[in-house]
Amino acid sequence: MATTTMTMARALNEGMRRAMERDPKVLLMGEDIGKLGGVFRVTDGLQKDFGDDRVIDAPLAESAIVGTAVGLAMRGYRTAIEIQFDGFVYPAFDQIVSQVAKLHKRSKGVYTMGLVIRLPYQGGIGAVEHHSESPEAYFVHTAGLRVVTPSTPHDAYWMIQESIAHDDPVIFCEPKSRYWDKGEVDLDDPGPGLFDAVVRRPGTDVTVVAYGSMVKTALRAAEAAAAEGTSLEVIDLRGLSPFDTDVMAASLERTGRLLVVQEAPPYASVGSEIVATLTERCFYSLRAPALRVAAYHVPYPASRIEDVFRPSVERVLDGVDRLMEYDQ
Amino acid sequence: MATTTMTMARALNEGMRRAMERDPKVLLMGEDIGKLGGVFRVTDGLQKDFGDDRVIDAPLAESAIVGTAVGLAMRGYRTAIEIQFDGFVYPAFDQIVSQVAKLHKRSKGVYTMGLVIRLPYQGGIGAVEHHSESPEAYFVHTAGLRVVTPSTPHDAYWMIQESIAHDDPVIFCEPKSRYWDKGEVDLDDPGPGLFDAVVRRPGTDVTVVAYGSMVKTALRAAEAAAAEGTSLEVIDLRGLSPFDTDVMAASLERTGRLLVVQEAPPYASVGSEIVATLTERCFYSLRAPALRVAAYHVPYPASRIEDVFRPSVERVLDGVDRLMEYDQ
Amino acid sequence: MADELVQLLSPEGQRVDHPDYECSLDDTAILGLYRDMVIVRRICNEATALQRQGQLALWAPVQGQEAAQIGSGRALAPGDFVFPSYREHGVAWTRGIPPADMLRIFRATETGGWDPQRYHCNLPTIVLGDQVPHAVGYAMGIQRDGAEEAAMVFFGDGASSQGDVMESFVWAASFMAPVVFVLQNNQWAISEPTSLQTKIPLYRRADGFGFPGVRVDGNDVLAVYEVSRRALERAREGGGPTLIEAYTYRMGAHTTSDDPTRYRVDAEVEVWRHRDPIERVKALLAREHAVRSSTFEEVAAEAEAIAQALRADVLAMDAPPATDMFDDVYAEPHPWTEAGRAEVLAFAEEAR
């Protein structure tokens, strides 16, 4: 078993390198991904090694980046797109929703829309406006897309490869605040499937479901809660469309309490869906209503106050408290 | 009390006429809204009467339609945009999400983004692809926007005027399958507020929440259920962001059973949010988990089979049955 | 206008000299183009009739634009790939797509219609401009494959205002993509005249992006063919993109839902009737190539037979099973989609 320690950014880089080595039809496209290696250096060195025919610096037009990747997919290529920051994916929204999501259906399966749209998402890096968005709900709501998000270097390494190899379009959400976190990567064993949820910490009192950046926050909260005698089970969702209802339900049936933690604003979000789905599935197990700890219904604020906007350990613990109070 | 009978399309037309008469800063903009009067004739005659400086036929570019309306708003104008069909709003998504929704905040309230984006939405008219979408969840999730949807000519007449007069941007969703339905319009009394839900039919067993086209479907289902001895309370939501939690909760506390009916696909949708919000608010009143009857997680299908995709009276009744079975 | 318009055949069917282009087609080929146009018009009329009879949800007539579509479509090589919008029935015809397949989306029994890889012809794209970057991306794929092929993409005068179209121009120029943009300027975008989209001729849009633009008489099939052939060759040989503005006219309504009397005058339609794309070839064939009236009658009879077969095919075209909506949404099963399928099946079961 070959394991190595690396950052998530590096793990993504290595994962893409492997995908490109394995399949000559794999291309990368995005703004500044060539010589610069991307603003986060996730594609560092890849253009040098694979050439600018395969690692394509794109003119600045997100709609055309996605639109041309669709055309490349029609010709049999698999393009992993880098959108420079979450907030810049919206100009491509029409191509994603009206074309990427629908062409496999429209062509009765003739076209393989095997493209990946990499979105460095979520906040927590003190950035200016539009650089800290959590747009995943838009894509989860859209039929025809798949959405995943790793929270560890190991998952980043494997999930990017699996997403590129997948025949469906995958919106690949990268928690940018975790790019520089290091972790062990097992280079031989991918572990769970692309859309499987993983129990990161077992517990008995409350099921805490998180994804992306919030997994770390949830784990810290679990640590703190344990010190106070409350046992949190922390689930890393990994797949957002589809998400892993079974793993969440199994946990909820034991704990009777569900808390969803997300960086996105709450309304009509992934958290709403998890609550609605799990409430229906586990109605008789619920000792309290499923609750959410999320951002607020405001545009991402000036980053000097982003720590109030993004769920904190304290807010997770507060959610836990609220849940624990219900059946006492 | 002056009431007249008219179609929803006509009511919208009259409402916009009144808004334009009242306020010279009100403009209309969209594709084919001038001589043609819009593909649904909702703006019929308005260019003739108000001139092409106020009723502006736009070049075919939705992003620029919204973007220029933003600029007009900065200059003090209030533009009611017509997007020709729901499926063509996506090219404007960036302007809506990154600019329209955020400029009031960014300018600390200096800019009034008093614009309206009219979206003929939902299906049921046997149209080709992209002409029957229900994109409301995208906008409800987005902070900074408001979303409303009338279901009757009376509401259409008043809500369009209130939306145009509103200082926040309003996504105005028009259930196109109801454009030709006639109804009484009270020209003097608007009735409930812009975001208020309305109980369209009182009942005792199940609270059915619907909006847009589905209100009619829900009312038909209530009729049928009554014949079989089940009493449905039908709520027309009207406001989607914000929605009227109080009216729904008051009903749910009496019935103990909630069914949300929507034309949009279910995941991470308005229905998910209603279920999540109401489950939390009325946890101890629930006799069954809140359920949804929605479209499916597929692109809008070929319209020859749209009646299976869109919730039908039968599916609503089936949802009611499932709810009623819980506590028996 | 005249001096910027490539024309090889006058409205009266007289040959016209052009400094840069000359007709390379022989009798048989010209008769072939004539035949194509007659058949496509007949298909279009049949479809309109079918719509009137409630057999189609909608139809977008091509009448008046047959030369623009047949001339460009016939210039394509089999290996080229073409990206139509929603009105390119003539182009689809040149790719060998069965007429009934063209009508599937209009009968609303499906959202596609044919196998795009088989015919090297993409499915109709309804969202204005969305197909244009697809063509450019496809062309970038051609480059990477080192193939001598080209992509050709169709869009209208109205669609030319969409950002996606212009971003595609940027890309095509930047990557020297082997793509030919065919802008059919049929003077109208539903009720909006071309003058609302631009104050200068649309072919000049290319000037701003650094590749050639050419305006061709879109009702002159010979000119359209030659201009398209040249542009496609250029693309295949690595010369980069070309914008062709086919200057033509939509003789009918925008679609069968449209009422053009609300926004345009009959006199305008009359003017264009005298520029009919079929009549001028017929005149040429009759005069210059001594094609006999019996041949024209044969073509008409063939078109009639195709129309009748089409009618039969369309009437036989049933709604798909309800569960069709769940097929092919994803390449691998997605549990949310499958949950819908299960619900529909259970419901159908119950109803029985």
Add this chain to the structure above:
Amino acid sequence: MADELVQLLSPEGQRVDHPDYECSLDDTAILGLYRDMVIVRRICNEATALQRQGQLALWAPVQGQEAAQIGSGRALAPGDFVFPSYREHGVAWTRGIPPADMLRIFRATETGGWDPQRYHCNLPTIVLGDQVPHAVGYAMGIQRDGAEEAAMVFFGDGASSQGDVMESFVWAASFMAPVVFVLQNNQWAISEPTSLQTKIPLYRRADGFGFPGVRVDGNDVLAVYEVSRRALERAREGGGPTLIEAYTYRMGAHTTSDDPTRYRVDAEVEVWRHRDPIERVKALLAREHAVRSSTFEEVAAEAEAIAQALRADVLAMDAPPATDMFDDVYAEPHPWTEAGRAEVLAFAEEAR
């Protein structure tokens, strides 16, 4: 390049004749422009230092582009309205915006920075191209008001590829909107050279849309001023839009997060150093207008004082209260937003 570039002042500070433009500014005015540029550069250096010291989250240096921004900004009339992107500190300066306000978004204490109506200057727009249709729409408002005003909008060579920018060209041309598009071609879009966005000079983009495009030496403040003045006058008088390509150079990094050594060579920067926009005006002033070195020292001292005041202001700039995020999201209270406010307040209460 030379023959297409409007230049009135050589890099050496020599006057240059131009057939269409001549300098209308007197000594005082030119000294004023010099002063502006010196101050803006000093502000920029201070901001960079503040960022290095951890006082700003980010900074986007304007160094090298002072003439492009001061020349155009100073050509504006008070009633005109200007739409900057995120690097237009020079333009903001010409609108009277306090330097500290320019830095608020970079200190991440807010997402705006000033009252746009007061200064007739929109807030910085970060999403590339989004501000361009705003300017056109604003200009359409000017038309409807019957006012003699113009809108001016700034964007970069990279942003020129965005659909929104080109759709704005369509609109401006179609409605003859009183808008001046200022494209600062600073040769780079982060790591991407302008040659990736276009193969021909960007000012020629306007040709494809039917309005004038002009390339001006963006490091020549006199030329930028005159070209801008002319375009603004034309706009105000109903002549429609103009595209000005200010050919300049980003001397610094894209932002303080950027590392330009990864993608460009020092020699290139050196070449542009010889074209410095400030030095050439200084040479002119010294030689032709006999401005004494004491005057230059006074300007430097004033710039220094402004920089020090800026530093003090920035250091005094606190994070807003957490509930700031709930203010002004909506013009009227929205219950979902207010629920968040209540939660944050309750939480703060509890923590006390």
